[in-house]
Amino acid sequence: MKITSVTPWxxxxxxxxxxxxxxxxxxxxxKTDENITxxxxxxxxxxxxxxxxxxxxxxxxxxxVGENPLHIEKIWNKIFRRFTYMGSRGASTNAISGVDIALxxxxxxxxxxxxxxxxxxxxxENIELYTHPDPDIGPDEAKKQAKAIADxxxxxxxFDPFPGFEDExxxxxxxxxxxxxxxxxxxxxxxIREGAGPDMxxxxxxxxxxxxxxxxxxxxxxxxxxxxxxxxxxxVESNHALQNVRDQINIPISVGERLHTRWEFVDVLENNLTDxxxxxxTWVGGITELKKVSTMSEAYYIxxxxxxxxxxxxxxxxxxxxxxxxxxxxxxxxxxRLNAYDIFMDKPLNVQNGRLLLPEEPGLGIEMNMDxxxxxxxxxxxxx
Ligand SMILES: [Mg+2]
Numbered sequence: 001m002k003i004t005s006v007t008p009w010x011x012x013x014x015x016x017x018x019x020x021x022x023x024x025x026x027x028x029x030x031k032t033d034e035n036i037t038x039x040x041x042x043x044x045x046x047x048x049x050x051x052x053x054x055x056x057x058x059x060x061x062x063x064x065v066g067e068n069p070l071h072i073e074k075i076w077n078k079i080f081r082r083f084t085y086m087g088s089r090g091a092s093t094n095a096i097s098g099v100d101i102a103l104x105x106x107x108x109x110x111x112x113x114x115x116x117x118x119x120x121x122x123x124x125e126n127i128e129l130y131t132h133p134d135p136d137i138g139p140d141e142a143k144k145q146a147k148a149i150a151d152x153x154x155x156x157x158x159f160d161p162f163p164g165f166e167d168e169x170x171x172x173x174x175x176x177x178x179x180x181x182x183x184x185x186x187x188x189x190x191x192i193r194e195g196a197g198p199d200m201x202x203x204x205x206x207x208x209x210x211x212x213x214x215x216x217x218x219x220x221x222x223x224x225x226x227x228x229x230x231x232x233x234x235x236v237e238s239n240h241a242l243q244n245v246r247d248q249i250n251i252p253i254s255v256g257e258r259l260h261t262r263w264e265f266v267d268v269l270e271n272n273l274t275d276x277x278x279x280x281x282t283w284v285g286g287i288t289e290l291k292k293v294s295t296m297s298e299a300y301y302i303x304x305x306x307x308x309x310x311x312x313x314x315x316x317x318x319x320x321x322x323x324x325x326x327x328x329x330x331x332x333x334x335x336x337r338l339n340a341y342d343i344f345m346d347k348p349l350n351v352q353n354g355r356l357l358l359p360e361e362p363g364l365g366i367e368m369n370m371d372x373x374x375x376x377x378x379x380x381x382x383x384x
Contacts, residue, residue, distance in 0.1 A: 001110070003069050005031045006099060008042075008057040009373055010050060010381035011344075024050050025311040025344075027368065028057060028098035029383050032069055036109050039368055040101030041317070042094050042282050043310030054381040056095040064099070070110065072103045076288050080261075089260035093285045100286025101317045101364075108363030115363060116323035119291055123326060127319040127356040130156035130203065130305075131336040136163070139191035146195030152336045153353030156201035156228065161188035162218060173235065175211030182221050189222045201228040204251075208232035208258065212244045219249040229254040229276055242273050254278050257307035261285050262292050269300045276329060280307040281318040290321045298327040305329040312341040312349055316364045319356050331356070343372050 011025040024047060028040035042053050063082055064075050076096060083092035108115045116122050131154050133145035142159070149157050162177055162185035177185075192202060204227055206215055215233040230251040234241040236258040246253055252275035259265055260283060268274050277297050281290045290306065297304045304327055306318035315333055322328045333351075342348045346367040350357040359365025374382070 001036075001068055001070065002033045003030060003064050003067050004033050005029075005383075006057060006060045006064065006102075007031070007383035008054040008098070008381045009383060010054050010378035011373065011376055012378055013343075013376055026050055026054060026057075026098065026381075027311070027313065027344075027373070028102050029368075030069065030099060030102035030106065032106060036106055038069070038102035038105035038107075038109070039313060039364065039366075040098040040103075040105070040282075040286070041311055041313035042098035043314065044094060044283070045309070051378075051381070053091060053094050053098075054378075056091060057098060058381070060095065060099060069103050069106045072100065072107060072288055075103060076100055076285070080285075089264060093260040093289070094283050097282045097284065097286040097289070100288050101281065101313060104287045104317070104320075105363035112362045114358060114360060114365055115287065115317075115320040116358065119287075119321060119324040122323045124323060124328075125357075127322055127328075127358070128155070128330045129333050129351065129354055129356055130154060130158060130201070130330040131333050131354075132158055133192070135160065137188075139187050142188050143191040143195035146192040146200070147197075149336050150196045150200055153355070154336055155199065155354060156203060156330055157192070157196065158203035158205055158231070158332065159188070159192060160205045160207055161185040161192070161222070162206075173209060175209070175214055175235075177210065177214050177218060182218060185218060186221050186225075189225045189227075193225045198226075202226065203229045203231060203254070205231040206233050208235045210234060212241050215245045216248045219245070219251050223250055227251045231255070231278070232257070239267055239271065239273060242268075243271065246273060252276065254305070256280075257283070257309075259284065261289055262296060265293050265296055269296060269302065274302065276303050276305055278305045278307045278332070280309075280314070281321065282310060282314045287317055287321055290318065291324070294321065294325040294327065298325070301327065303327050303329040306331050308332040309334065312338070312344055312366070313364065315341075315349060315356065316358070316366065319358055320364065323358065344369055 254276035256278040
């Protein structure tokens with residue numbers, strides 16, 4: 001069995017849960033000479049970044065066409081080593097992730113098993129989710145949506161209550177938040193607690209946009225509401241800044257969506273910089289790498305909670321790994337109703353009472369809706 005092509009599909013989809021960004025997804029199609037096709041996803045966070053990743057993916061034919069798609073570890077390493085001189089972590093691991101997920105999909109289809117059965121088998125029956133309200137909403141709407149999320153059976157939800165998440169107008173990150181912004185953040189957080197009730201685990205995403213004193217001040221301002229984690233307290237570039245915040249706040253910390261490969265998790269684990277890890281299966285290095293990072297995290301008794309800000313394959317790929325991981329917390333989804341994804345696939349994601357039930361079909365368990373993909377893809381980044 002041989003790989004015959006790698007194709008990025010850049011979907012321009014009005015169906016997207018876009019968090020205020022243009023609705024785009026990158027799906028990755030890996031074809032073989034035995035009529036078995038695998039699918040992955042890489043969707044990232046800006047139109048320019050999406051196109052850059054698609055351009056990298058279009059170059060992978062020359063590295064992996066002709067390889068046996070079942071030799072996943074070999075292919076992972078082959079792509080990784082080809083890119084080490086341009087920076088082995090970040091863009092190159094995003095591209096690897098999309099291919100790796102597609103190879104696991106092929107592996108499952110060849111063996112006629114769901115992916116989790118090939119990763120050690122399930123240790124749980126389904127996947128507990130956490131979810132989001134809409135971004136940038138006032139306290140009344142936040143309270144209403146928090147209640148709807150609680151009523152849907154979810155036991156945790158994440159939000160960023162502080163204003164000004166749009167790119168800094170000056171083109172750089174100031175790291176600051178004024179007193180008015182702080183008050184709005186506290187008000188929205190209190191409203192969410194009121195709507196969600198006392199049992200909901202509230203996760204706040206600081207989105208790596210604050211300097212050390214600002215992050216400490218804002219964490220302390222919402223501590224009284226009962227916050228389960230304070231995510232990405234500072235920009236990802238400085239673990240010293242992360243340590244500094246950690247020393248000064250009482251809310252547990254979560255980081256990881258901007259860490260790539262097992263090597264970037266070593267410092268965070270060894271230096272006790274976090275309480276939760278939240279790698280993204282479509283950025284960290286795919287299913288292969290998420291499983292490895294989960295095992296590293298298990299050795300430190302740190303719970304793992306895959307990040308998701310994109311589409312249905314991200315959710316499914318993270319879920320397949322977490323079916324096999326003891327130290328799992330919850331898996332992120334963009335919204336508590338995921339039916340905007342239905343259009344992409346042959347069946348909807350099966351979410352019941354805040355839990356994802358995985359499909360029983362082999363591989364990821366879904367097939368893509370090719371008519372929809374063909375009708376809604378960027379002309380430069382698509383297959384046939
Ligand atoms: Mg985040």
